[in-house]
Amino acid sequence: MTxxxxxxPDFERRVRDSFARQRVMSMLGASLTRxxxxxxxxxxxxxxxxxxxxxxxxxxxxxxxxxxxxGYAGFTLMPPGSTVLSVEYRVHLLTPxxxxxxxxxxxxxxxGRTLTVCELSVEAVAGGQRxxxxxxxxxxxCLPEGEARPAG
Amino acid sequence: MTxxxxxxPDFERRVRDSFARQRVMSMLGASLTRxxxxxxxxxxxxxxxxxxxxxxxxxxxxxxxxxxxxGYAGFTLMPPGSTVLSVEYRVHLLTPxxxxxxxxxxxxxxxGRTLTVCELSVEAVAGGQRxxxxxxxxxxxCLPEGEARPAG
Amino acid sequence: MTxxxxxxPDFERRVRDSFARQRVMSMLGASLTRxxxxxxxxxxxxxxxxxxxxxxxxxxxxxxxxxxxxGYAGFTLMPPGSTVLSVEYRVHLLTPxxxxxxxxxxxxxxxGRTLTVCELSVEAVAGGQRxxxxxxxxxxxCLPEGEARPAG
Amino acid sequence: MTxxxxxxPDFERRVRDSFARQRVMSMLGASLTRxxxxxxxxxxxxxxxxxxxxxxxxxxxxxxxxxxxxGYAGFTLMPPGSTVLSVEYRVHLLTPxxxxxxxxxxxxxxxGRTLTVCELSVEAVAGGQRxxxxxxxxxxxCLPEGEARPAG
Numbered sequence: 187m188t189x190x191x192x193x194x195p196d197f198e199r200r201v202r203d204s205f206a207r208q209r210v211m212s213m214l215g216a217s218l219t220r221x222x223x224x225x226x227x228x229x230x231x232x233x234x235x236x237x238x239x240x241x242x243x244x245x246x247x248x249x250x251x252x253x254x255x256x257g258y259a260g261f262t263l264m265p266p267g268s269t270v271l272s273v274e275y276r277v278h279l280l281t282p283x284x285x286x287x288x289x290x291x292x293x294x295x296x297x298g299r300t301l302t303v304c305e306l307s308v309e310a311v312a313g314g315q316r317x318x319x320x321x322x323x324x325x326x327x328c329l330p331e332g333e334a335r336p337a338g
Numbered sequence: 339m340t341x342x343x344x345x346x347p348d349f350e351r352r353v354r355d356s357f358a359r360q361r362v363m364s365m366l367g368a369s370l371t372r373x374x375x376x377x378x379x380x381x382x383x384x385x386x387x388x389x390x391x392x393x394x395x396x397x398x399x400x401x402x403x404x405x406x407x408x409g410y411a412g413f414t415l416m417p418p419g420s421t422v423l424s425v426e427y428r429v430h431l432l433t434p435x436x437x438x439x440x441x442x443x444x445x446x447x448x449x450g451r452t453l454t455v456c457e458l459s460v461e462a463v464a465g466g467q468r469x470x471x472x473x474x475x476x477x478x479x480c481l482p483e484g485e486a487r488p489a490g
Numbered sequence: 491m492t493x494x495x496x497x498x499p500d501f502e503r504r505v506r507d508s509f510a511r512q513r514v515m516s517m518l519g520a521s522l523t524r525x526x527x528x529x530x531x532x533x534x535x536x537x538x539x540x541x542x543x544x545x546x547x548x549x550x551x552x553x554x555x556x557x558x559x560x561g562y563a564g565f566t567l568m569p570p571g572s573t574v575l576s577v578e579y580r581v582h583l584l585t586p587x588x589x590x591x592x593x594x595x596x597x598x599x600x601x602g603r604t605l606t607v608c609e610l611s612v613e614a615v616a617g618g619q620r621x622x623x624x625x626x627x628x629x630x631x632c633l634p635e636g637e638a639r640p641a642g
Numbered sequence: 643m644t645x646x647x648x649x650x651p652d653f654e655r656r657v658r659d660s661f662a663r664q665r666v667m668s669m670l671g672a673s674l675t676r677x678x679x680x681x682x683x684x685x686x687x688x689x690x691x692x693x694x695x696x697x698x699x700x701x702x703x704x705x706x707x708x709x710x711x712x713g714y715a716g717f718t719l720m721p722p723g724s725t726v727l728s729v730e731y732r733v734h735l736l737t738p739x740x741x742x743x744x745x746x747x748x749x750x751x752x753x754g755r756t757l758t759v760c761e762l763s764v765e766a767v768a769g770g771q772r773x774x775x776x777x778x779x780x781x782x783x784c785l786p787e788g789e790a791r792p793a794g
Contacts, residue, residue, distance in 0.1 A: 207391040210399060238406075239359040245424045246402025247362060253398045254390075272397045273605060274474075274629060276428025276580070276732065278759050278779060280752040295777055296736040300604065301577060301631065303734050303777070321751055321759070322426075323734060323779060325578060325629060327605065425757060426781060428580065428732070430607050430627060432600040447625055448584040452756060453729060453783065455582050455625070473599055473607070475582060475627060477730060477781060479757065511695040514703060542710075543663040549728045550706025551666060557702045558694075576701045578778075580732025626730075 190224035190294060194266045201226065201258050204270075208254060216251055218258070224294040226258040231287050243283035248290070248308050248320045252277055256292030256304035256324040263297045269329045270302075277306065277322035285310030285319070292324070302326040342376035342446060346418045353378065353410045356422075360406060368403055370410070376446035378410040383439050395435035400442070400460050400472045404429055408444030408456035408476040415449045421481045422454075429458065429474035437462030437471070444476070454478040494528035494598060498570045505530065505562045508574075512558060520555055522562070528598035530562040535591050547587035552594070552612050552624045556581055560596030560608035560628040567601045573633045574606075581610065581626035589614030589623070596628070606630040646680035646750060650722045657682065657714045660726075664710060672707055674714070680750035682714040687743050699739035704746070704764050704776045708733055712748030712760035712780040719753045725785045726758075733762065733778035741766030741775070748780070758782040 194200060198221045205211060205218050211228070214236065220227035228251045230236075230243075238244040253275050261270040289309045296303040308320040346352060350373045357363060357370050363380070366388065372379035380403045382388075382395075390396040405427050413422040441461045448455040460472040498504060502525045509515060509522050515532070518540065524531035532555045534540075534547075542548040557579050565574040593613045600607040612624040650656060654677045661667060661674050667684070670692065676683035684707045686692075686699075694700040709731045717726040745765045752759040764776040 204391045208396065209387050209389050210396040213387040235361050235365040237361045239356045240421075244360065244362040244402060244406075245427070246398065246405045249401045249405070249427070250396060250398025253401070254396075269392075271434075272431050274428060274430040274578070274607075274627075275397070275401070276426060276474075276779075278426040278752075278781065279424050280759060282423075295774070296734075303578075303736060305777070318751070321761070321779065322428075323578075323732075323777065325734065426730070426759075426779075428627075430600075430629065432607060447622070448582075455584060455730075457625070470599070473609070473627065475580070475625065475730075477582065508695045512700065513691050513693045514700040517691040539665050539669040541665045543660045544725075548664065548666040548706060548710075549731070550702065550709045553705045553709070553731070554700060554702025557705070558700075573696075575738075576735050578732060578734040579701070579705070580730060580778075582730040583728050586727075626732075 190263055190297060192223045192263055197262045201261050204261065205258060211254065214247065221262065223262050224259055226255050226262065226292050228255045228290045229287060232285060240282065243288060245279050248283055248288065249277045251288065251290035252306040252308055252320060252322055253324065255290040256306045257326055259292030259294050259304050260302035260326040263294060264328045267331045269331050271327050271329060273325040273327050275306065275322060275324035277320050279320055281319045283310055283319045285312040287311040300328055302328065342415050342449060344375045344415055349414045353413055356413065357410060363406065366399065373414065375414050376411055378407050378414065378444050380407045380442045381439060384437060392434065395440060397431050400435055400440065401429045403440065403442035404458040404460055404472060404474055405476065407442040408458045409478060411444030411446050411456050412454035412478040415446060416480045419483045421483050423479050423481060425477040425479050427458065427474060427476035429472050431472055433469065433471045435462055435471045437464040439463040452480060454480065494567050494601060496527045496567055501566045505565050508565065509562060515558065518551065525566065527566050528563055530559050530566065530596050532559045532594045533591060536589060547592060549583050552587055552592065553581045555592065555594035556610040556612050556624060556626055557628065559594040560610045561630060563596030563598050563608050564606035564630040567598060568632045571635045573635050575631050575633060577629040577631050579610065579626060579628035581624050583624055585621065585623045587614055587623045589616040591615040604632060606632065646719050646753060648679045648719055653718045657717050660717065661714060667710065670703065677718065679718050680715055682711050682718065682748050684711045684746045685743060688741060696738065699744060701735050704739055704744065705733045707744065707746035708762040708764055708776060708778055709780065711746040712762045713782055715748030715750050715760050716758035716782040719750060720784045723787045725787050727783050727785060729781040729783050731762065731778060731780035733776050735776055737773065737775050739766055739775045741768040743767040756784060758784065
């Protein structure tokens, strides 16, 4: 994977500040566990009230942490004074989301002036073993701060 | 859209029972507001602890109710003794998810023996006005009950 | 579906000129059969040299005409002096692509300053009967003319 | 990436035979350039009659070789007497498809009894340099031979 150079040396603080404002993340119990240029990981411990009908983590919750991980991976490479929004994302559910902890990873594949494309994955950690339970891809848009809508 | 005929006359009870077991739905405050052959709607009132960094509903939460709406739309047409799982889903975020209430709708487009394809949408309701804030599509798999993993 | 108002009264000529420059379209034998604000259709007669291993139209060829139909549907609503490029597209293959003729349709769902989202479908026509063999969605970007790369 | 073990020792011949029956591949000038358990590559030389309006390879043609590369990557791992069909695929267009040659690669991520998930990519080769111009993902279904329709 290409090595990315952040345009904002203060990218990590900017990502952590924004993540702290995503109230859904603290509600779910998710935390930022890796912030590097072009790569972000979000870790979510299993919780019974986040499950679907068979007791596994709901696919939408996997998608939620994957979408944020990708969004912040893209945000690490955006210039100061910008805002990031998801344009679209998609996830495949490879196996039932069984585990004690889930680690969503966003990895930038293309970082453009306006659009960013990320690969997404979620690993389930169970008994010390990691296995990929979801993969996906995502398109992000970079907007000037204050403009919080997708491309006017 | 084609008129679908359910293979299980008791489909509504089956859908409502399964939805009641999706603990994440009650945690989010979502409820089943329409259950018809091939169409299901899930309604979610806005809540501040479900938001992203600008105070709008997080894209992942939109995806969560859209994924469940599609899953249950597919489930209305599956035979008794079967189980439904998402294979993959994708959502476009058309506008910021601003509103008092969000209505996710799953509509079956193709109902096969093994695979089902749904169209997904989410409408935001604000001041009595409805606008579509998200669309998407989804693939589901029908499994014999007890077998809760995507296609072995 | 919302009624769209073109920003360029001369949109039809602009679409037809661009389509005529898509050399792959004439190579495949595809033609523009509907050009309206926000909606474009492309018709492709079946040909044995466009098939996959079972003698049906290859999924990629369905995707090709669907992608162009969506791209030009978006282009009908873009201002004069702009260029359209696909950011991403996805298609579901609902049934084998059997038929004498295939009609791909792109329908704009959201038309923004920078990004456009379309719904895609392909109908197979066989013995006078139409059936939907593919659906999908697509993201487009509008660029100033001359700038033929996705978002710098 | 996991090492995959083919269930059919004769997988390569089976893939090459099926590819030879995809008439669209020879029409486009595409050839199979790598066939290994879980990985297939298809190479397509640039040709002026495969282009979009700016003279680059049409996104749909990229999608066509990516879809076949993924389909055959999945097919390497399927049992004798089976048939593969695409359920859905999606591609991101990262940069304009400029180059002398294009190499599409399908890589299996999950190989199940019924469903297979692949990662797709296309590299453009220009002046000896390779760059990724497209990525995507795909869902495949494995059917008993003779049954050429997605999941009945």
